[in-house]
Amino acid sequence: MSTSMQDAVAALETALAAMNKLRVYQDPGATVQGIGAVITPPTVAWDSFGRGCGPTEATFVVHLVVPFDQYATARLYELVEPVRDAIEANPLFAVVSASPGLLRQGGADLPTYALTVDVGL
Numbered sequence: 001m002s003t004s005m006q007d008a009v010a011a012l013e014t015a016l017a018a019m020n021k022l023r024v025y026q027d028p029g030a031t032v033q034g035i036g037a038v039i040t041p042p043t044v045a046w047d048s049f050g051r052g053c054g055p056t057e058a059t060f061v062v063h064l065v066v067p068f069d070q071y072a073t074a075r076l077y078e079l080v081e082p083v084r085d086a087i088e089a090n091p092l093f094a095v096v097s098a099s100p101g102l103l104r105q106g107g108a109d110l111p112t113y114a115l116t117v118d119v120g121l
Contacts, residue, residue, distance in 0.1 A: 003092060005042065005058055008119045012039055012060060015090050019082065022064075031106035035075065037083065038063040038103065042119075060117040062087070063103050065110050072111040076100070080113045087117055094118045 003011075009026065016024045016037045023036040032038060042058035064083050066075040084095045097116045102109035 002054070003119065003121050005044065005055065005121065008042075008058060008060075008092065008121065009039065011090055011092055012062070012087065012117065012119075015087050015093070016062070016083070018089075019086050021079070022083070032065045032103075032110065034067065035079070036065045038065060055121050057121055058119050060119070062115045062117055064098075064113040064115060065103055065105065066112075068108065068110055076111060076113050080115070083113075084115065087115070092119050 013024050013026065016022055021035050023033060025032060025036055025038045028038055028040050030038070040061045040063070042060045044055045045057045046053065047056045064076065064079055066072050080098050084098065087093050087095050095115050095117050098113045101112055101114055103112040
């Protein structure tokens, strides 16, 4: 059974929304309020010889974003593993990495872990 990209996004949003502390955004231009997860459009791949077929895999980047204050680093440390666990509770997904950084939101740079999430389609 194959999964469409739209179904994968919906499943990823559902997995993240299961975490009570997290607001989930699909629009990368949205301004995150409090602690949030921003699902960016995925990198999409097709099998080399799959002419005419749909995509076969996608890689999403999910930004775990926290407010920029003295607790930012501690919050990221506390949340990165539970967020990974929530995503991987759905067998469609595999979290392959989490990279620290800053995400520009509403004119400010907010602390983030960018989680790389693979899904077969």
